[in-house]
Amino acid sequence: MTSPKTAAVALESTTVTLPDTALPAGDLPAPRLLGPAFALARREFTRFIRQPHRVIGSLGQPLLFWIFLGAGFTPSFRPPGMEGMTYMEYFYPGVLMMMILFASIFSTITVIEDRDQGFLQGVLVAPVPRLAIVLGKVAGGSSIALFQSFLLLLAVPFLGLPVTLSGIALVVMAMVLSAFGYTALGFAIAWRMKSTSGFHAIMMIFLMPLWLLSGALFPTAGVPGWLSTAMALNPVAHALTIVRAPFYADAATALASPAYLTSLAVVVGWVALCLWWCASRVSRRDKGVQG
Template sequence: MSALSLSVTEALWRRELTRYLRDPSQIFGGLSRTVLWLIILGFGLGATLREIEGYSYAQYVLPGVALLNVLFASLQSGFQLVYDRQHGLLRQILISPAPSLSVTLGKILGGATVAVAQGLIPIAFAPVVGVQISLLALAGAMAVLFAMGVGLTGLGVLIALRRGSIDNFGSISNGVIQPLYFLSGSIFPLKGIVGGIGFLDIPPALRDQLRMHGINAIGGGWVVELPGWLDMLVRLNPMTYSLDLLRWCLLDFHQLQLATNLAVTAGFGLVTTVLAIRALDRARQR
């Protein structure tokens, strides 16, 4: 068998999809996170924090909730490899002649596809928070979700191969998912004009006119900026750039250079994939 077998990759990609479709709890998790973060937190906190750069709070956190679902789906898919390796089908796959490159690619592409499906759940709620998304924007968002899924599933595979066991998913959630989520600018901007309580609503027509002049908020808004140490942590997190790219696709708003966002998103996916392939190859005959 050559170094790359598309047949192996496709078979393992299909396996990930089949597992996803036969696991309603994962879809339920994606829905419940959407309701909690987008609807309850978005509208709840949005009642106090009226605007961020001209967007309602629920609109601002929409891409972040998609990121949260991608984080859970991708890393769960990667970490599942520990159980699969100890007690599941992967033991049989690893003693087959299938090339490590193809096995890892199948796993990562499958995880990324599931991540797209999970990331689309909050995006389906976009009209509820007043965001209309064109087909082009949706296609762009799906591409970003997929790229995020590749990078994060690769990261999950890497962590899984470095750990002897994963006793509970809670430690992973607290140690990996939440830092990546909270330090990505998902629920607060790096720097921006925030509109507060008691200020007049801006009529939509006037809001559009002001935006054309580069003004996103007026009348009682104030500029917020993260403390230096927090700003640095946020900028060290690759998810910050992917999320900014996703926010640009969904809201036509971004805070970082788009070229940097693209480079970091693609680079993170490439690096974790290459490292995951090497790690799996080494772990295969230990």
């Protein structure tokens, strides 16, 4: 019979071996980035599709602008160097830009709604990278804007534009870049907003001047000097340039144009800056919660 002293010694000398699957807390694999980002983006797009009135309203406003303004201004539209072009043809890229701009920006209202409903707080405490939140919300809002603008892109064959397949590819690329830039801008502003009404008021201050000074409504040639400078500094004007040019030139011709390459570089830099701003704001908020 084993004595209590012998049992105690045997217990102390016993080595407990952990299974091979057990890992220290510090060695747990980091959560993946693309999985959570894709889930958030899919949620944004699914919520949009399930609201038919939102889909109709987003498509209806730009179409009404295009039809009424196009029909009204066509008889008096005679800009130099654009002989034979109707105002509906000239205004078409501007309507595309309007749809992308407004749909991208206002899709980020869900950031405020998700915070009010508690969903955003749940995402923030989840073990996912903060960059996944940025990429998911921005990609979701961009997909909403691109879905609507691609529907309007179906009108190209009926306008008689001399567009080529390579030109269409450049147009799509420009639309994707623009959507990401606008959505990232809206996300960065909405992140600290407390109400949707305040977001609407702030964004209208930015939206209308950005769009009006892009050359969407009127050509940039012949405008006053101060207005020409403002339009040259406007990233939306450069985004409209890389959307409009491929309708009248193939990819090789467009990419050989210094003006096109300059506008493309401005848009790419602007998109990168907006994404960095988003990541910076989300990171600062996270540090504030921990501190």
